[in-house]
Amino acid sequence: MNSLKELLNGIETVGIAGHVKPDGDCVGSCLGVAGYIEDNFPKIKARVFLESVPEVFRFLRGAERVETGYPELPPLDLFIVLDCGDARRLGRALPYFKAAEKTACIDHHVSNESFAGENLVVPDASSTCELVYELMEKDRVSEKTAEALYTGIVHDTGVFQYSCTKKRTMEIAGDLMEKGIPYSRIVNDTFFQKTMAENRLLGTALLKSRLHANGRIISAFLTKEDFESAAATPKDTEGIVAQLRNTKGTEAAILLYCNEEGRYKLSLRSTELVDCAAICLKYGGGGHVRAAGATVEGDPEELCEKIVGEMERYLDYFEGQNLTE
Ligand SMILES: [Mn+2]
Structure with missing residues (x-):
């Protein structure tokens, strides 16, 4: 896959979708x-299918066209x-994928097994937004598109701080800024700003945190009950595991939270x-080496102990190699 232009050659109808529980990179890339496509290929009808668009991303132009x-x-x-x-993470968009004449996947999850007809999977890339930008003709990227892509890059790099941030990531972000986007507002309003429920839940998680x-490991x-007393929902957990991992002296963080009855969401950072991706894969999840997740069942205490054990094996292995030399 060299360009979107090439991919769209001879196409009249396109469906676009990302993963369930869409995040900034997912919404931004879609x-x-x-x-x-709308700006440069007016004859092609493109539709976007997502489970929902989180409130903070609804200011993005085009968010109103997302079909849920x-x-x-x-x-x-x-x-x-x-x-x-x-493909299972497409959720209810999966039938469109299965029925389509041609399929393509652009992604940066290390667990991606290139399941589409054409695949561009680059685990090293900071974000899917970075990858799709490379497939576009730079002078044909409008402010509207730039805003969406910048939002995705900001979210998947934790505002350019995670190790996935490369020189090229910054160059692309610079290109996008030049399109006239409100970059400060994007960072503040979509990344740093928290609702009262999110802050209260974060506070609860920090108070309840334990070291291992x-x-x-934290x-x-x-x-x-924690969700109830913070008047929060599982959607309000964004950023909690990253904050746990910010604790001085820790190398890895585990967040486990109640999803539905008897099921838990596991979120790991290192x-x-x-x-983290290798550990989550064992539990039917996936993600990136430094950030991954899974949905799990069982006793939360036991699960936590098991994950701590898995993480410790990495720590003991690498620390045994004395990385400082
Ligand atoms: Mn992503």
Whole structure:
């Protein structure tokens, strides 16, 4: 896959979708590609299908065109999967993918097994937004598209701080800024700003956090009652595991929270030693080496102990190699 132009050659109808529980990179890449098609290929009809658009991303132009109802449709000429490492994570958009004449996947999840007809999977890339930008003709990227892509890059790099941030990431962000986007507002309003419910839940998680493995691992578990007393929902957990991982002396963080009855969401982060994606894969999840997740069942205490054990093995292995030399 060399360019969107090439991918769209001969196409009249396109469906675009990302993963369930869409985040900034998912929403940004979907709106970015849809906006680029709308601006430069007016004859092509592009539709975006997502489970929902989180409140903070609704200011993005094109957010109103996202379809969350999944109507029955004749097969699309092309279906583009963005920021989604596994066809099952397409959720209710999966039938469109299966029925489409042609399929393509652009993604950066290390667990992605290249499940589409055409695949561009670059685990090293900071974000899917970075990858789709490279497939666009730079002078044909509008402000609207730039805004969506910048939002995705900001979110997947934790505002340019995670190790996935490369020189090229900054160059692309610079290109996008030059399109006249409100970059400060994007960073503040979509990344740093928290709702009262999010802040209260974060506070609860921090108060309940515990250290393991001589302070190298930190964990927190949020119960149904914790969500209730913060007037929060599982959507309000964004940023909690990253804040846990910011604790001085820790190398890895575990957040476990109640999803539905008897099921828990596991979210892992690490600084440089623990392979979070490999651990989450064992529990049917996936993600990136330094940030991954899974949905799990069982006793939360036992689960936490098991994950701590898995993480410790990485720490002991690498620390045994004396990385400082
Ligand atoms: Mn992403």
